[in-house]
Amino acid sequence: MNATSTNNEPKNYMASRPPLSDAIIVALSSLVDDSQTERRDPSHSDIEFQIDRARLSDADPGRQGKPVGKSKRVRGTLSWALSNDLPAGEVLVAGLVATVQGCGGFRSESTNYCGAEAIANLASALALQGWELTPDGIMQPRVLASLTGKELTSALRTYARRAQQGSLDGPLLAGTAKDLLEATAAHVLMQKWGSSTTSSNFPTLLGQAFTALGFATPSDPVTSGEPANKRVEREAYALGCALNALRNKEGTGHGRPWDSSITPSQARFAIESMGSIARLMLDALS
Template sequence: MANQPPLTDAIIVAIARLVDDSQIEKREPTHSDIEFQIDQAKLTCADPGRLSSKPVGKSKRVRGVLNWALSNNPSAGEALVSGIISTVQGYGGFRSTSSNYCGSEAIANLTAVFATQGWDLSSDGSLQPRLLDSLTGKALTEALQTYADRARRGSLDSPLLAGTAKDLLEATAAHALMQRWGSYPSTSNFPTLLGQAFTALGLATPSDPVVTGEPAHKRMERAAYDLGCALNALRNKVGTGHGRPWISTITPAQARFSIESMGNIASLMLDALTPSRCP
């Protein structure tokens, strides 16, 4: 699930425009194609095309389903985004010589909104997450913020990030140390790496003695460190990328709590790294 495209308000608008043929001669994909993708994503219950007694256009239909998914089932919405793009691509929607061409402006808009989320849409409609190993500095900070925001919404089932063997917390800790110290200890174990990152960012860890009258958030920071170490221990380090991202005994509810917690802790570090970031 980590390689599913993100779902945001801007992406919903851009995807809807991709299938909008209300002002031109009708083109594929058809309503039947869109309906198939909605059913594949298990979002039939949100389809205005089947909930309304009046005809609903393709654009409005896709927008309605994705808006519902954004609030109620982001993972299913992400699956639908992927399905719609693949369907449009299969019909030649990204090829200017095709009768089903979506138009340069619609494609440019979609490319731009995906780029803000760390994803690259090629001219032929292929969509891939931007490889984090190729990013540095502000670009990497922004990409990690995007992953953290998605994780906080429970959108990722896998803790691994595109183009790296690191999970979200490990990648964020390493990036924080690079930004603050210019290097990070690649051979250190995770608790040491996270502890150094917390220290570099001015966040408290259990190694910092409790001081009478200290701010209450210091207790929260120590707990965040402990939780981060526990979450890392739950990750399946064997056969990474080929099976369950979590150890076999973890339940679906625990996996969801884990990925959302990873997003919260990563956001805590990124906010400390870039304090001007709005909540």
């Protein structure tokens, strides 16, 4: 099965794509399932529209010659996307939840109400990925400033994983003005030393976090016979500082988180590398 790529996906979706996981697939499939109740919207036509908009029509079980229910249709399409085209799947998640919301699926007095349990299940699945679902059906990244301890570690780990997958969306910025590495470094210092630095100097911040974790930095002299992983740690620090230098110093509010001189390929490498370095730090923190 070869679904259409989403390289040209609608720009309005690029800014804040929600996550996609196995748990979200199950929960979202249940959200549109009306097999146990009287018929309610969204209709098959509504679902098909969102599948087409995400450019996943070839992955749609509803077009394979046999009639299928809404739940199976959504589950099959999203499952394919999870393994083969994650950005397209994230676009579809956003579209489906918006459609359910528009049909009144989150209002208990509506004839299209999805049910408290189905909504709670989706909210729980999204929470595991660092997102929240409001009672009226709005999905948004959890604000990291409101999280501490293990909850913050979990949220940062989610963003790191998405970055490693090459995600280019707004949630990569972790819902704050800080980038992923800065937020992770500050969290490490809070967990290890009980406070985070107030320094605006990123190399200093990252260096302190590395030191707190027992990682080597270029300021640590190479010793004879030291483990090879110490070289990896030094290079990870240097790469982290280089990635920070690529950031658009004018801020991310203009839709360009990276310096305009770098190519899309370099930007993707930078994002994936940020995820890997953040993951290295968070794994050491656990």
